[in-house]
Amino acid sequence: MQIFPLIFGAISLLSPFVALIVYMMYIGKTAEVHLTKPLQAFLVFIPVPVLILLFDPQTSSLLLGLDAIFAVGLPVLIFLLTLKHNHILSNAFLAAYLVIAAWGILRYYLFQTYQNQLFEQGLQMVKDRLPALMDKSLTDQTLPIWKAIIPAIWVVSQSIAWLIGFLFFEKNLQIPNKITNLRFPVYYNILIMAVLPLYFFDQTKVLFYNLLITLCVIPFIQGASLVWQRLSLIFTNRFISGLFMIIIVLYANILLVLIGFANMWFSKRNLTIEGDAA
Numbered sequence: 380m381q382i383f384p385l386i387f388g389a390i391s392l393l394s395p396f397v398a399l400i401v402y403m404m405y406i407g408k409t410a411e412v413h414l415t416k417p418l419q420a421f422l423v424f425i426p427v428p429v430l431i432l433l434f435d436p437q438t439s440s441l442l443l444g445l446d447a448i449f450a451v452g453l454p455v456l457i458f459l460l461t462l463k464h465n466h467i468l469s470n471a472f473l474a475a476y477l478v479i480a481a482w483g484i485l486r487y488y489l490f491q492t493y494q495n496q497l498f499e500q501g502l503q504m505v506k507d508r509l510p511a512l513m514d515k516s517l518t519d520q521t522l523p524i525w526k527a528i529i530p531a532i533w534v535v536s537q538s539i540a541w542l543i544g545f546l547f548f549e550k551n552l553q554i555p556n557k558i559t560n561l562r563f564p565v566y567y568n569i570l571i572m573a574v575l576p577l578y579f580f581d582q583t584k585v586l587f588y589n590l591l592i593t594l595c596v597i598p599f600i601q602g603a604s605l606v607w608q609r610l611s612l613i614f615t616n617r618f619i620s621g622l623f624m625i626i627i628v629l630y631a632n633i634l635l636v637l638i639g640f641a642n643m644w645f646s647k648r649n650l651t652i653e654g655d656a657a
Contacts, residue, residue, distance in 0.1 A: 384423035391424075391447035392431060396540040398451045403544030406455060407551030417459035424452045438493045442486065449482035450537055469561050472545055473597065479541060480593045483534035487589075498526055527585050531592035538596045561604055563597055565643050570594060595636045602639030603628065 383405050391398035406413055406420065413420050428447035431440050458475035462468065487494060502522070525532070571594045577587035606627060610620040627635065 381419075381423055384420040385426065388424040388427040388447060388452065391451040392428065392443045395446045395450045395537060398447070399454070399537065399540040400544040400547065402451060402455055403541075404547040404551060406459070407548035410548075410552055413459055414463055417456060417463055420459075421452055421456040424455075428452070438490065442490050442493065445482075445486065449486075450479055453482075454478045454541065468549075469563055472541075472561065473563055473567065476538060476541060476597065479537050480534050480596070483537065483593065484530050484586075484589060486533070487530035494529055495526070498529060528588055528592060531589040534593045535596060542600065561601060563601055563639075563643055567594075567597055568640060568643050571598075571640070598639030598643065599632065599636045600639065601642055602635035602637070605638060605642060606635060 384402070387398050387402045387405065390401065402424075409420075425448060428444040431444040431447075435441075435444075454475040457478050458471045461474040462471035465471075571591070574587060574590045574594065577583040577590065603624070607620070607624055610623055611617075614620045614623070
């Protein structure tokens with residue numbers, strides 16, 4: 380079984396998204412070992428990414444190797460260390476996410492030129508192959524916005540992988556529907572409020588948007604879990620509940636963020652010192 384983290388390290392060079400999901404599935408199946416020895420899987424995971432960093436100096440390879448370590452290997456390690464320390468799934472989930480979020484912002488400023496080049500290449504490819512979809516007036520208005528929030532888009536994408544991997548982790552541990560019991564600490568809201576002043580300075584406005592979108596992922600997850608819990612009480616058919624949930628996520632995502640934000644402030648469970656196993 381020890382060969383699997385090595386394989387996941389190689390997969391993470393191709394797709395951090397897929398690697399994070401399968402890595403968490405593996406951790407769920409071997410939790411008894413890795414919760415007692417969190418470093419064990421990580422030390423087997425990192426050799427391939429480290430070799431890439433050492434022997435291939437190209438910018439693309441450096442980014443791939445660092446993504447493998449900081450977007451896959453390290454978040455899982457932090458998750459296991461936090462869970463071993465306080466046995467609270469919510470805190471472990473949050474700690475790992477903060478690693479992903481911090482790297483998502485940092486990676487852009489370290490590799491900004493390279494990522495902008497990739498963005499322009501991708502845009503040109505779409506223009507060449509699907510010119511009918513590229514309305515000039517619309518793209519002139521929206522493309523600068525999309526380009527500005529590249530870091531946040533990457534974080535949101537990887538956070539989806541983290542959430543899916545976490546759900547598989549719970550499933551392999553046979554924890555029933557614990558996602559609805561995730562409760563994040565009220566102090567996280569203070570972190571969101573701390574970035575608000577960045578909006579009032581032109582030099583930091585782009586950073587503000589990226590940080591705000593990135594930090595709002597956690598209240599979004601909490602808000603979505605609360606709404607899903609309520610829908611499950613209203614509809615016994617999971618397909619119908621799921622359909623309503625998809626509609627809410629697509630058209631009322633800001634509302635879900637506000638629900639999660641408010642719940643972190645006002646939930647009595649967040650006022651307790653010890654918390655719970657969620």
